Amino acid sequence: MQIRPILAALRRHRLATLLIAMEIALACAVLCNACFLVVQRWKLIQTQSGVDENSLAVLTVNGFEPTQAADVNARMLVGLRAIPGMQAVTLINQVPFGPQAGAAGISRDADSFKNTIGVVDFVLAEPGTFQVLGLKLVEGRMPQADDYRPATNFAPMDAQVLVSRALAEHAWPGESPIGKEFWCDKLHFRVMGVVDHFARAHPREWGAQAAEWTVFTPTLPGGSLAGTYLLRASPADLPRVLRTARDAVAKIAPDVVLDQENSQTITDLRTDYFKSDRIMIDLLIGVIVTMLGVTALGIVGLASFWVQQRRRQIGVRRALGATRGDILRYFQTENFLIVTGGILLGMVLAFALNLALMTHYELPRLPLYYLPIGALVLWGLGQLAVLGPALRAAAVPPVVATRSV
Amino acid sequence: MFAYYLDLALRSLKRNKVLTALMVLAIAVGIGASMTTLTVVHLLSGDPIPGKSGVLFFPQVDPENPARADHTEPYPAMDYRSATDLWNAHRADRQALVTSSPVKVRAPETGRPPLILSMLSTTTDFFPMFEVPFQYGAGWSAQDDANHARVAVISADLNAKLFGGANSVGRSLRVRDTDVRIVGVLKPWRPTPLFYDPWSQNFSKTEDVFVPFTSSMEINEGNFQAYTCWHVPDDTHHLQNSDCVWVWLWAELDSPAKASSYARFVADYAEQQKAMGRFAIGKEHVRVRDVMTMLTARGMVPDDVRLQAWLASAFLAICLFNAVGLLLAKFLRRSGEIGVRRALGASRRAIFSQCLVEAGVIGLLGGFFGWLLTLTGLWLVRQQPVDYAHLAHVDTAMFLTTFVTAVATSLLAGLIPALRASRVVPAWQLKAL
Numbered sequence: 123m124q125i126r127p128i129l130a131a132l133r134r135h136r137l138a139t140l141l142i143a144m145e146i147a148l149a150c151a152v153l154c155n156a157c158f159l160v161v162q163r164w165k166l167i168q169t170q171s172g173v174d175e176n177s178l179a180v181l182t183v184n185g186f187e188p189t190q191a192a193d194v195n196a197r198m199l200v201g202l203r204a205i206p207g208m209q210a211v212t213l214i215n216q217v218p219f220g221p222q223a224g225a226a227g228i229s230r231d232a233d234s235f236k237n238t239i240g241v242v243d244f245v246l247a248e249p250g251t252f253q254v255l256g257l258k259l260v261e262g263r264m265p266q267a268d269d270y271r272p273a274t275n276f277a278p279m280d281a282q283v284l285v286s287r288a289l290a291e292h293a294w295p296g297e298s299p300i301g302k303e304f305w306c307d308k309l310h311f312r313v314m315g316v317v318d319h320f321a322r323a324h325p326r327e328w329g330a331q332a333a334e335w336t337v338f339t340p341t342l343p344g345g346s347l348a349g350t351y352l353l354r355a356s357p358a359d360l361p362r363v364l365r366t367a368r369d370a371v372a373k374i375a376p377d378v379v380l381d382q383e384n385s386q387t388i389t390d391l392r393t394d395y396f397k398s399d400r401i402m403i404d405l406l407i408g409v410i411v412t413m414l415g416v417t418a419l420g421i422v423g424l425a426s427f428w429v430q431q432r433r434r435q436i437g438v439r440r441a442l443g444a445t446r447g448d449i450l451r452y453f454q455t456e457n458f459l460i461v462t463g464g465i466l467l468g469m470v471l472a473f474a475l476n477l478a479l480m481t482h483y484e485l486p487r488l489p490l491y492y493l494p495i496g497a498l499v500l501w502g503l504g505q506l507a508v509l510g511p512a513l514r515a516a517a518v519p520p521v522v523a524t525r526s527v
Numbered sequence: 528m529f530a531y532y533l534d535l536a537l538r539s540l541k542r543n544k545v546l547t548a549l550m551v552l553a554i555a556v557g558i559g560a561s562m563t564t565l566t567v568v569h570l571l572s573g574d575p576i577p578g579k580s581g582v583l584f585f586p587q588v589d590p591e592n593p594a595r596a597d598h599t600e601p602y603p604a605m606d607y608r609s610a611t612d613l614w615n616a617h618r619a620d621r622q623a624l625v626t627s628s629p630v631k632v633r634a635p636e637t638g639r640p641p642l643i644l645s646m647l648s649t650t651t652d653f654f655p656m657f658e659v660p661f662q663y664g665a666g667w668s669a670q671d672d673a674n675h676a677r678v679a680v681i682s683a684d685l686n687a688k689l690f691g692g693a694n695s696v697g698r699s700l701r702v703r704d705t706d707v708r709i710v711g712v713l714k715p716w717r718p719t720p721l722f723y724d725p726w727s728q729n730f731s732k733t734e735d736v737f738v739p740f741t742s743s744m745e746i747n748e749g750n751f752q753a754y755t756c757w758h759v760p761d762d763t764h765h766l767q768n769s770d771c772v773w774v775w776l777w778a779e780l781d782s783p784a785k786a787s788s789y790a791r792f793v794a795d796y797a798e799q800q801k802a803m804g805r806f807a808i809g810k811e812h813v814r815v816r817d818v819m820t821m822l823t824a825r826g827m828v829p830d831d832v833r834l835q836a837w838l839a840s841a842f843l844a845i846c847l848f849n850a851v852g853l854l855l856a857k858f859l860r861r862s863g864e865i866g867v868r869r870a871l872g873a874s875r876r877a878i879f880s881q882c883l884v885e886a887g888v889i890g891l892l893g894g895f896f897g898w899l900l901t902l903t904g905l906w907l908v909r910q911q912p913v914d915y916a917h918l919a920h921v922d923t924a925m926f927l928t929t930f931v932t933a934v935a936t937s938l939l940a941g942l943i944p945a946l947r948a949s950r951v952v953p954a955w956q957l958k959a960l
Contacts, residue, residue, distance in 0.1 A: 137947060138859075141852035148845045156838065185631035185643050188749070188764075226759075238595075276763045307759040346763070372640070379631060379643045397912055402831055409838055412556060413845055419549050420849035426546070427856035475841075483830055 128456050135428070142424055143464040146500055149417045150468025151475045154496040156406045158476070158488050163399045163406075166326055169333055171218040171388065172286070172319030174256035176357040177209075179364045179387040180217045182350045183371060185379035191348035194375055198351060201374030205366050207359040210254045213343050214352045215246040219391040221384055222323035224276050224346070228304045228311075228337075230293070239293045239304060240332060243322035244277045246341040252284075254354050257338065260287060262300045262315030265340040269314070273345040277309055281339055284315040288334035311337065326399070329484065349378075360387055414499075418507040425453065425511035429518075436515055437522030446516040453512035454505060461504035465497045472496070529884065536885035539861075547889065550853050554893025554937055557846025559900025561839040562929045566901065567908060568836050569925055570918045571729075571828045575718040576657065580818035583656065584778045584786060585725065586613065588797045589812030590770075591757045592805065601812040602772045603725035603825070604754045609800070610774040614650070618792050619778035620785065621652040624740045626774045627724060628751045632736060633701040634689045644685070646702065647734035648743035654680070654711075656779050657723060662686070664696035664711035672739050677746075680711035680737040702736065705746045719918060720827050722818050725775060726754055729827055730914040778815075790815040829915075843936075850940040854889070858882050858948035865948055866956025875949040882945030883938065890937015897933050898926075 132139045181202070186194050195213065202211040216223035224244035230237040247255075249270055262284070271278035290299035290313070302313045317338060325333035341347050355363040364387060371380045386394070429436075436449055476488040540547040574580050589601035590609050604626075605613075614624045630646040633639070653659070654666035667678045679700055686695055699706045720729035738746065749764035753771035760769035780786040794810035801809035816824060858865075865878055901921065908919040921929075 135859075137943070138852055138855050141848050141855065145845055145848035145852065148841060148848065152838065152841045152845070159834075184629070185641055275759060275761075309759060377641075379641050381643070398831060401911055401913070402834075405835065406838070409560070409842060412560075413842055416553050416556065416846055416849055419553065420852055423546055423549055423853045424856050427853075427860050431860055479834075479837075483834065 125455065125459070128452065128459060132456065132459070138424060139460055139463075142420060143460050143467065145417055145420055146461050146464025146504070147467035147471055149413055150465050150496050150500055151471035152413060153410060153499065154468075154472040154488060154492045155475050155479060156410050157496070158492055159485075160403050160406045160410075162485065163403050165330070166399050167396045167403075169321055169325050170319040171321040171392070172255075172257060172317065172334070173218060173388065174354075175388040175392065177354050177360060178217070178255070179353040179355070179360055179367075179385075180214070180220055180350060180391070181353060181364070181367055181371070181385040182221075182381040183375065183378040184349055184381060186349070186375075186377065188345075188348075190377075192344055194378060195343050195348050197375050198371075201370055202351060202353065202367055205363055205370065207355050207363045208353060208367070209356070210250065210352075210354040212251040212254050212352050213248040213347050214251050214255075214350055215341075215347055216243065216323045216350070217352065217388060217391070218321040218323060218325070219388065219395040220323055220386075223350070225322070226276070226306045228306045230304055232305050232308075232310075239289075240335055241328070242289060242335040242337050244306075244337050244339050245320070246273055246277060246339050246347045248341060248343050248347060251352060252338065254352055257284075257320060258318040259284070260316050260318045261290075261298070262313070264315065265338075270340040270342045272342045273339075273347050275309060276346050277306070277339055278341055279308070280310045281312075281341075282314040283311050283340070284317050284338040285313055286320040286334045286336045286338075287316055287318055288331075289336065290316050292331070292335065311339075324395075326396070414503055417500075418503055421457065421504055421507035422510060425457065425508045426514075429453070429511045429515040432515070433518055433522055436518045437520055437525075440518065440520035441523040449518070450512050450516040453508055453515055457504045457508040457512075458501065461501055465500055468496070468500075469493050528880075532881045532884040533888070535881060536888045539857075539885055540888065543857075546853065546857070550850050550889050551892045551896060553846045553849045553853075554890060554933070554940070555896035555900055557843040558894060558897025558929070558933050558936065559904055561836075561843040562897065562901040562925070562932065563904030563908065564832070564836040564839040566905060566921060566925045566929075567832055567915070567919060568828055570920075570922075571720070571832060571915055573719070574819060575720055575722045575822075576818060579656075579658065579779075580722075582779055582781055582786075583818050584619075584780055584789065584815050585818070585821045586776055586778060586789070586793045587812070587814040587816075588613075588793060588800075588806070589808045590772065590800075590806055592770075592807040593757075594807040595757075601814060602754055604772040604775045606770065606772055607767045607774050609796075610776050613776055613793065613796060616792070616796075618789055620781050621656045621779035623650050623653040623656055623777045624774060625649045625653065625723065625777060626740075626751060627727075627734055628743075628747050630736065630747050630750060631703055632685075634698070635701055636698065637689055639689065642688075644735040646736045646738055646743060646747065648738055648740045648747075650740050652779070653737070653777075656777065657718070660714040660716055662712045662714045663694045664709070666711055666737075667739055672741055675741045675745060676739055677705060677707045677742055678710045678739065679707040680713065681709055682713050682733060682735045683715045684732075685735040686712045700736070702738065702746055703750075707738065707742075707746075719915075720822060722822055723777060725821070725825065728914055729825075729829075730918070786815070786817075832915075847936060847940055850889070850893075850937070851943055854886055854941055855944040855947060858885075858944045859951075861948075862951050862956050865951045866953040869951065869953035870957055878951075879945050879949040882948045883941050886941020886945060887934070887938055890934055890941065893937055894930060894933020898929050901929055 199211055225241055227241045228239045269282045271281050294302055299313045299316055304311050320336040321334055322336045368385055479485050587601040588609050590606045610624055627645055627647050629643055631641050632644045633641040650672050651667055651669045671678055695709050695712055698709050700709055721727045721731055751766050751773055753766055753773045756771035758770040766773050780789050793815055794813045797813045798809040800806040905919045909916050
């Protein structure tokens with residue numbers, strides 16, 4: 123296929139060619155970045171909680187005085203455990219995707235203003251909660267009976283704790299975290315074990331790196347550990363068990379108030395928590411599809427015009443011996459050249475757009491492999507769009523040449 | 528002449544209905560998408576208290592001591608001592624101490640189960656300062672503040688829930704374990720964004736119970752929550768002497784002179800506290816911002832919405848290139864016709880106007896459908912489970928903007944093709960006929 127005659131013809135349609143190339147360039151830039159955003163959001167939604175989400179629910183009551191905490195806990199635990207189908211009920215202060223209870227800054231020294239590690243979530247949990255959550259121990263040991271301490275402050279004053287692997291790798295890179303100490307102001311902690319994954323209450327607010335900076339803190343009931351209960355049932359029973367539990371609160375403890383909004387299965391809490399990301403993904407995909415549609419229609423429209431405009435010339439070429447395939451390939455090559463021009467410009471634009479997004483939002487750099495993928499999609503789209511008009515062009519009979527020259 | 532061009536335009540558009548529909552659709556979709564997101568951005572960045580936003584100020588000092596190295600801005604709240612010190616100086620025309628906390632509320636007479644509600648603790652000036660509308664009764668007096676009076680103002684929502692919307696002034700409400708007398712009931716009031724609470728979600732509802740600051744400190748002691756602390760308090764629930772920020776202050780200053788003198792007063796206070804060793808950072812971390820400046824610093828428009836606006840603008844640009852390209856091809860296909868008209872004496876201007884009329888018709892149609900799409904888009908936004916959904920309506924300003932944008936966009940799109948068409952050289956076209 124000769125490229126030179128095509129270029130010569132395009133020079134006659136400089137403006138139209140330029141416009142369609144610009145459209146492709148913009149589409150390329152938006153396509154790459156929008157796909158990148160979709161993937162980022164998708165990764166967020168997939169955040170691992172590290173717990174048996176399908177079997178777990180949480181139930182929160184409030185509106186009682188600290189002096190009543192022991193009584194409320196005792197009545198709630200007995201009452202909830204009596205519900206048929208309930209496998210376990212234990213006290214916890216927060217669960218992944220629920221309200222955040224105890225976030226605090228920690229440091230490697232007793233003076234909390236130097237050598238800081240970061241802001242972590244303290245998950246307070248009574249004996250048995252570790253197993254109920256289904257956390258996976260990867261190093262160190264499980265909490266024993268005498269590791270559980272009363273939380274006189276927002277957490278116990280001095281405790282042996284388990285940290286998530288993400289936190290261990292951040293705080294003590296390349297070292298074994300077992301036996302390491304850290305402080306939160308005057309509160310002192312020592313690491314006894316590491317769990318595989320354990321998401322904090324609000325993972326997306328703290329960014330991908332800190333999404334699992336969680337400290338599992340063995341705590342005795344009472345004090346800061348009251349009113350929030352972790353329920354476990356088989357996944358099939360869970361919705362019914364939770365419903366029964368919610369209804370039972372009024373009978374078990376008539377004075378407390380059930381927190382309707384936050385007494386949910388973990389699965390529902392997760393869906394709620396990532397709602398905005400799901401909306402954003404739908405929206406981005408909608409934008410991508412519509413944009414590709416509009417671009418394709420633009421190519422179809424322009425190519426159709428050109429085919430009509432060149433009917434006579436096509437006839438002449440056919441009369442001089444060009445096959446249908448030659449004509450078809452002419453339009454396909456023409457489209458390929460225009461789209462290629464657009465893509466080259468589009469790659470530059472894609473990076474410019476990514477830079478702009480990076481400065482305004484906490485977004486990583488666009489990985490390079492998005493560019494060839496975007497290019498392939500646009501080449502494919504261009505060829506698909508031009509096929510109809512090109513086939514019509516190929517169908518022009520040679521006799522057209524003899525009619526009006 | 529215009530009527531004739533219009534007729535010509537319609538005929539030309541009818542000749543290729545599919546293509547005309549494509550162009551109209553491209554413009555409509557571009558306008559629909561961009562105007563939907565721009566309307567949302569416009570609504571979200573609105574002034575919550577027009578007319579007064581320039582005279583209401585939000586003073587900030589930085590009590591964190593020692594200060595973290597990465598601490599570059601003061602917190603959006605103060606410790607109890609700084610807030611009450613500044614309030615006690617009475618340097619503003621009006622001023623209000625504010626904090627909020629969850630509290631258990633019952634109306635013993637109604638027999639309804641208790642509710643956990645958000646309670647706003649504040650001082651008497653809060654209501655006139657923020658132009659809070661009353662349905663029944665009024666706010667409490669400065670005397671009530673001083674006397675730790677057991678009184679409360681409730682929201683229209685709560686009044687409807689507990690008392691069926693009747694005048695409940697004089698009835699009593701049990702807040703935690705204390706009986707308070709209702710002195711005022713608000714009309715529905717929802718400033719958006721919720722500017723007076725610096726750490727609320729921007730578009731959340733107002734509190735349901737308003738109680739004098741001094742009284743609430745006693746009623747709800749132990750249930751106040753800190754925004755943050757730089758030392759772990761000995762008792763996490765008793766914040767008055769803690770190193771935590773949890774109270775904030777609003778000041779109404781009626782003239783720029785008063786505003787600058789108040790800013791100086793706050794800066795002097797911070798310097799004095801620094802000299803005493805209580806603050807680590809003095810006037811460098813003093814801010815006295817008015818409502819809009821404070822809201823901008825806090826970031827009113829959610830990131831996702833801004834991102835959508837960016838995307839939609841890029842999308843509109845793509846649609847525009849598309850429309851221009853198609854119009855150009857359409858006009859130039861008629862080069863022969865144009866050549867004949869030019870040869871018969873039509874001026875360039877005449878050809879130009881004729882093409883522009885045709886582009887304008889497409890633009891108007893696109894604008895109209897784009898406007899319909901904008902309404903649909905906003906309806907979709909209202910169906911979304913986001914906290915600003917209730918705001919998504921077209922106001923007059925945005926209605927006009929949408930329409931003007933639509934027409935301007937299409938005329939702009941028609942400009943280049945029309946210009947190009949009017950430059951067709953008649954002789955070449957005649958030769959080719």
